[in-house]
Amino acid sequence: MAYEPVLTKHCAARDGYTLDFYVKNQRGYEGLRKALALQPNDIIEQVKASGLRGRGGAGFPTGMKWQFVLKDTPKPKYICCNADESEPGTFKDHVLMERNPHLLIEGCAISCYAIGAKVAYIYIRGEFYHVQEVLEAEIEKAYKAGFLGRNILGSGFDCDVFVHRGAGAYEAGEETALIESLEGKRAQPRIKPPFPAVAGLYQCPTAVNNVETLCNVPLIVLNGPEWFASLGPEKNGGPKLFCISGHVKRPGVYETSMHTTLRELVFGEQFAGGMIDERPFKAIIPGGSSVPLLLEQDLDTPASFDHIQKAGSLLGSAGLIVMNDSVCAVWLAMNLLHFYRHESCGKCTPCREGTDWLFKLLLRLESGDGQPKDLDLLFGVSTNIVGKTLCAFGDAAATPVLSTMKLFRGEYEAHVREGRCTLPAPWRAAHPVVAAHQ
Amino acid sequence: MSFHPKMEYAPARFHKSARTLPDPGGDFTYTAENQAKFDANVQRYPPDQRKSAILYALYLAQRQQGFLTRAAMAHVAGQIRCTTADVEDVVSYYTMFYTKPVGTYVLNVCRTLSCALLGAERVTEAISEKLGIKVGETDASGMFTLIEVECLGACDRAPVVMVNDDWEERLAPEQVGEFIDHVRAKGRAAFTGCHLHKEK
Ligand SMILES: Cc1cc2nc3c(=O)[nH]c(=O)nc-3n(C[C@H](O)[C@H](O)[C@H](O)COP(=O)(O)O)c2cc1C
Ligand code: SF4
Ligand code: FES
Numbered sequence: 001m002a003y004e005p006v007l008t009k010h011c012a013a014r015d016g017y018t019l020d021f022y023v024k025n026q027r028g029y030e031g032l033r034k035a036l037a038l039q040p041n042d043i044i045e046q047v048k049a050s051g052l053r054g055r056g057g058a059g060f061p062t063g064m065k066w067q068f069v070l071k072d073t074p075k076p077k078y079i080c081c082n083a084d085e086s087e088p089g090t091f092k093d094h095v096l097m098e099r100n101p102h103l104l105i106e107g108c109a110i111s112c113y114a115i116g117a118k119v120a121y122i123y124i125r126g127e128f129y130h131v132q133e134v135l136e137a138e139i140e141k142a143y144k145a146g147f148l149g150r151n152i153l154g155s156g157f158d159c160d161v162f163v164h165r166g167a168g169a170y171e172a173g174e175e176t177a178l179i180e181s182l183e184g185k186r187a188q189p190r191i192k193p194p195f196p197a198v199a200g201l202y203q204c205p206t207a208v209n210n211v212e213t214l215c216n217v218p219l220i221v222l223n224g225p226e227w228f229a230s231l232g233p234e235k236n237g238g239p240k241l242f243c244i245s246g247h248v249k250r251p252g253v254y255e256t257s258m259h260t261t262l263r264e265l266v267f268g269e270q271f272a273g274g275m276i277d278e279r280p281f282k283a284i285i286p287g288g289s290s291v292p293l294l295l296e297q298d299l300d301t302p303a304s305f306d307h308i309q310k311a312g313s314l315l316g317s318a319g320l321i322v323m324n325d326s327v328c329a330v331w332l333a334m335n336l337l338h339f340y341r342h343e344s345c346g347k348c349t350p351c352r353e354g355t356d357w358l359f360k361l362l363l364r365l366e367s368g369d370g371q372p373k374d375l376d377l378l379f380g381v382s383t384n385i386v387g388k389t390l391c392a393f394g395d396a397a398a399t400p401v402l403s404t405m406k407l408f409r410g411e412y413e414a415h416v417r418e419g420r421c422t423l424p425a426p427w428r429a430a431h432p433v434v435a436a437h438q
Numbered sequence: 439m440s441f442h443p444k445m446e447y448a449p450a451r452f453h454k455s456a457r458t459l460p461d462p463g464g465d466f467t468y469t470a471e472n473q474a475k476f477d478a479n480v481q482r483y484p485p486d487q488r489k490s491a492i493l494y495a496l497y498l499a500q501r502q503q504g505f506l507t508r509a510a511m512a513h514v515a516g517q518i519r520c521t522t523a524d525v526e527d528v529v530s531y532y533t534m535f536y537t538k539p540v541g542t543y544v545l546n547v548c549r550t551l552s553c554a555l556l557g558a559e560r561v562t563e564a565i566s567e568k569l570g571i572k573v574g575e576t577d578a579s580g581m582f583t584l585i586e587v588e589c590l591g592a593c594d595r596a597p598v599v600m601v602n603d604d605w606e607e608r609l610a611p612e613q614v615g616e617f618i619d620h621v622r623a624k625g626r627a628a629f630t631g632c633h634l635h636k637e638k
Pocket of ligand 2: 189347348
C-alpha cells in the first residue's frame with residue numbers, strides 16, 4: 001500500500017516553509033478556522049477518537065492528557081511545546097520546525113483553544129538556533145496574517161505563541177524539567193504528583209506536547225479522527241516520522257504509517273536503502289538511545305508503539321540507530337553511558353552516581369583492564385538504578401548496559417579474557433578522547 | 439553539565455571539590471541595543487515571572503563579551519531582579535554558557551552514537567592534531583576552541599560539528615585540515631550550514 005506523506009510532503013520544496021505556500025498547498029489554517037467554530041471540548045473528543053499518541057517518547061494518548069488539564073480554575077493555562085529534541089538518534093522535530101513551521105504554529109493555536117490556554121511556549125534546544133530564527137520569522141508572519149494574536153479570525157479567541165531557547169541540557173526534555181527550565185531554573189524534574197495538568201508552568205494547569213504530536217492536531221481537525229486512525233494499525237494511527245541514522249546508505253527522516261516493518265525502513269529502497277558497504281547488520285536501537293536493542297530476527301516487526309513493545313523494546317522517539325558488525329557491544333554501551341553520565345541532572349543519587357560508575361566500569365573493560373567481577377558489578381549497578389529514580393532518565397541510562405549484556409554477553413566476557421577490545425572498529429580514533437574534561 | 443569533571447578511582451579525591459568563582463571581570467552593562475532586546479523579550483512572560491527570561495539575558499551578555507564574568511552575571515541578576523547566586527546556579531548547569539574566554543570559533547564536535555559510528559572520534563582527533571590542542575582548550579591564535587558535545591539532533595548528517603551558532607555537517611575526518619584552513623581564510627562563510635536551512 002503506497003503511503004502518501006502528509007506531514008513532510010512539501011518539505012523538499014524550496015519555499016515549502018513559507019506562509020503563502022502553506023495556505024495554498026496544505027489547506028493551511030483551515031483546521032484552525034474549523035476548530036474555532038467548534039466547542040473546545042469537541043476538539044478534545046476528536047483528538048481522543050483519533051487515538052493520537054504522544055510522539056515525544058512515552059506514546060501517551062494526547063486527548064486524554066488534555067482532558068486531565070484542570071478546567072475549573074481562575075488561573076491561566078499553558079501549552080508547552082517540547083522542541084528540546086535531544087534524544088540521541090532523533091531529528092524529526094528539527095525537520096518539521098524548519099521545513100513546515102506553520103503546521104506547528106497552527107497546531108499550537110488549536111491546542112491552546114482546546115484546553116483553554118492563551119499562550120503556547122515552544123521550548124527549543126539551544127543548539128537549534130538556525131531553526132529558531134526560521135520559526136520566529138514565520139510566527140511573525142502568522143501574527144500579521146491574523147492567525148495569531150487578538151481576536152483570531154473574528155472568533156474572539158486570543159492566542160500567543162512564543163519561542164523559548166534552552167541552553168544545552170538533555171534533561172530539559174523531561175516535561176517537568178522543561179517547565180522548571182522555562183521558569184528560569186536548572187532543568188531538574190519535579191516530584192509528581194502534582195502533574196503538569198494540575199500545576200505545571202507557574203503552578204498553572206499545563207499540557208506539555210512534542211512538536212510532532214502538535215503537528216498532527218490540525219490534520220485531525222481537518223480530515224477527521226477516522227481518517228487519522230485508519231492510517232496505521234489499531235491504536236497506532238496517523239502518520240509517523242522515523243529518523244534513521246548509523247550504518248545505512250541513506251540516513252534521514254522518513255514518513256510512513258506504523259504498518260511499515262523495521263526491515264522495510266532499514267533495507268527498503270524508498271527508505272534507508274540498506275547497510276553501507278553491504279556489511280552485515282548487527283543490531284538496531286529502534287527508539288532513540290534509551291530503549292533496548294533489537295536483532296536481525298526482530299526486523300519483521302511493524303514499527304508501531306505496540307508491536308515494538310511486544311518485540312521487547314520501545315518505539316520511544318522513533319530514532320532508529322542501525323549498526324553493522326563492526327560495532328563492539330561494550331563500546332556501544334560505553335558511548336551511551338558517557339552521554340547519560342554527562343546529562344544526568346544530578347537530582348537523584350542512583351542516577352547521578354550510578355551513571356558515573358557504569359561509565360567507569362565500561363571504560364575499564366573497553367581499555368582492557370576489566371576483571372571478571374566487573375560483569376556482576378555492571379549488572380548490580382544497573383539494576384540498582386532501574387525504578388529507583390525520580391524520572392525515566394534513570395531507567396533509560398541503565399538500558400544500554402542491561403540490553404547489551406543480555407544480547408552480547410560473550411563480547412563482555414571476551415574483553416575480560418583477552419584484556420583488550422575484541423572488535424576495534426575502523427571508524428574509531430587511535431587514541432580516543434574519553435571522559436572529556438568539561 | 440557534568441558532576442564528574444575528571445576524577446580518578448582513588449576515593450580520597452572525591453572529597454576535595456574545589457569551587458572556583460568565575461572571573462570577576464570589568465564593569466558590565468548591556469549596550470543600548472541589547473537592553474532593548476532584553477526589555478522586549480521579558481514581555482513574553484507574565485509580569486511576575488521575569489526569571490523566565492534569564493537564559494535569554496545570559497545569551498545576550500555572552501554574545502556581547504564572549505563569555506560570562508561575575509560582573510555580567512551581576513548585571514543579569516539586576517535585570518531579572520534575582521540574586522547573583524540564582525544566576526550562577528543557572529549558568530553552572532547549562533553547557534552553552536562559558537565562564538572562561540573561548541576562541542572566535544568554538545568547535546563543538548558531536549561525539550554521541552550516530553556520529554561516532556561515522557567517525558566523530560577521528561574528527562576530534564584530527565582537529566586536535568591540526569590545532570595542537572586538547573579537548574577543552576583554545577589554540578595559540580585564540581581563534582579556535584575544541585569541545586566535545588552530546589547529540590546535536592542531526593544524526594542523519596553525521597559527523598556533525600556546531601561552530602558557535604552555525605553548523606558544519608558530514609565533516610569527514612579526512613576533510614578536517616582543509617575545513618580549518620577554510621575557516622581561517624573565510625570565517626563564517628566556510629560553514630556548510632544545516633542542509634535544511636540551505637535548501638531554501
Ligand atoms: C530524560 C527525558 C528526556 C526527554 N526528552 C524529550 C525530548 O527531547 N523531546 C520530547 O518531545 N520529549 C522528551 N521526553 C518526553 C517528555 O517527558 C514528554 O513525555 C513529552 O514531551 C510529552 O509529549 P507527547 O505526549 O506529545 O509525547 C523526555 C523524557 C525524559 C524522561
Ligand atoms: S533520574 Fe537522573 S535525570 Fe532524572 S531526576 Fe534523577 S538524577 Fe535527574
Ligand atoms: S549523534 Fe551526533 S547529531 Fe545525533
